[in-house]
Amino acid sequence: MPGILVWVVIGAVAGWLASILVRGGSLGLLGNIVVGxxxxxxxxxxxxxxxISLGSGILGAILAATVGAVIVLGAIRLFAK
Structure with a gap:
């Protein structure tokens, strides 16, 4: 159970950071978690x-997830048009 909670927290932080980096990328709390x-x-x-390796540990996981979330938001914006 703690592993799932860690995924949700990292997903929320990464999705939130990606929504800041990608203009108009905010999908709300649940959307940011899913995107993260x-x-x-x-x-x-x-x-x-x-x-590419962004390091290990929680900071590396958040950075990697943020990079991935930016890619996902870019794909969503590309296909939404």
């Missing part, structure tokens, strides 16, 4: 594939 979690999954797959 999906962004963490995307970053967990994409960043090692291209040889």
């Amino acid at each position: 979690i999906v962004g963490a999954v995307v970053a967990g797959w994409l960043l090692p594939t291209v040889g």
Whole structure:
């Protein structure tokens, strides 16, 4: 159970940070959490594939999830048009 809570907190922080970085990217609290979690999954797959490591620990996880969330918000904006 604590692992799920950590994913939700990291997702919320990453989604919130990504919504600040991407103009008009705010999807509300639940949307930011979902975008942050999906962004963490995307970053967990994409960043090692291209040889990028943002460190370990909670800060590295938040940074990676934020990068992934920005990518997800960009994809949402691209397909929403």
